[in-house]
Amino acid sequence: MTAVLRILLRRVALLVPLLLGVALFVFVLMRFSDADPASAFFQGADPTPRQLHDFRARNGLLDPLPVRYVHFVGDLLHGDLGTSALTGARVADQIATALPLTLQLTLLGLSLAVVLALTGGIAAAVYRDCFPDQAIRVLSLVGVAAPGFWLALLMIQYLAVGRGWFPAGGYVNPADSLTGWLRALALPALALSLPVAAQLTRIVRTSVVEELDKDYVRTAIGAGLPPRVVVGRNVLRNALTNPLTVLGLRVGHLLGGAVVIETVFALPGMGKLMIDAVQNGDPAVVQGVVLTTATGFVVVNLLIDLLHLLVNPRLRAA
Secondary structure (H helix, E strand, O other): OOHHHHHHHHHHHHHHHHHHHHHHHHHHHOOOOOOOOOHHHOOOOOOOOOHHHHHHHOOOOOOOOOHHHHHHHHHOOOOOEEEEEOOOOOOHHHHHHHHHHHHHHHHHHHHHHHHHHHHHHHHHOOOOHHHHHHHHHHHHHHHOOOHHHHHHHHHHHHHHHHHHOOOOOOOOOOOOHHHHHHHHOOOOOOOHHHHHHHHHHHHHHHHHHHHHHHHHHHHHOOOOOHHHHHHHHHHHHHHHHHHHHHHHHHHHHHHHHHHHHHHHHHOOOOOHHHHHHHHHOOOHHHHHHHHHHHHHHHHHHHHHHHHHHHHHHHHHHH
């Protein structure tokens, strides 16, 4: 436990410069954007050059870039992501409203991806080179090649519009109707999870096959232990290292894919907030959404590292 705590503290300490680097990257990236907060603020009007200059002066847009970055980081440390030039609302409040839906969609998609990958990967490894293995490998190859938005459009056409089994879009608060919430997020979560599940399935299969070929598995089965016990207790635990690594990297795909999927299904999450901000030329909101998403990706990968420590005792010993 002491070793795990020491590693955890070291990883958390590394998060500080990493997040500062992310903030610097987002800040510099937005400076190359053509979006002008002053133009967004006066959208629909015809401001004079004096009005534009006064707005930029009030909001520190005329300060040198290093000064603006120091102010930006200082505001971040106080939980301030800036103010929307278009609406005047705090960006943090807008993100706090949109983020729960994106987290719900991402977690549902992640859960589905893990369940499908473990089920398909283990089945393909156990029935290696038989019909189930060949069928699963073909399906996973199709899933890797199919874009999530294309799957989403097919699901809307055949399962929502054609069959009427699910709504074609919109969101239902789980506090109002848990069943309605599940029906509203079922297709978006499935469309989001399938490409990730397909890739993970192939990796789980490869890892489990490698473990099944090791001597300790043959010894355990030869000693009379049921194969399902050997697979469940030993093989699966040892084979999870590579899939966990890939899962941490694919979380970024889930978060990025959620932006597109939310747009397809008209869900009022971070994706819609981001698209609206880009279309309206509101750089503060874009900057806040990108920074929040990047921070979430970094934190999730920290959690994946901790799962590695729990699954693999050799890492703790090292």
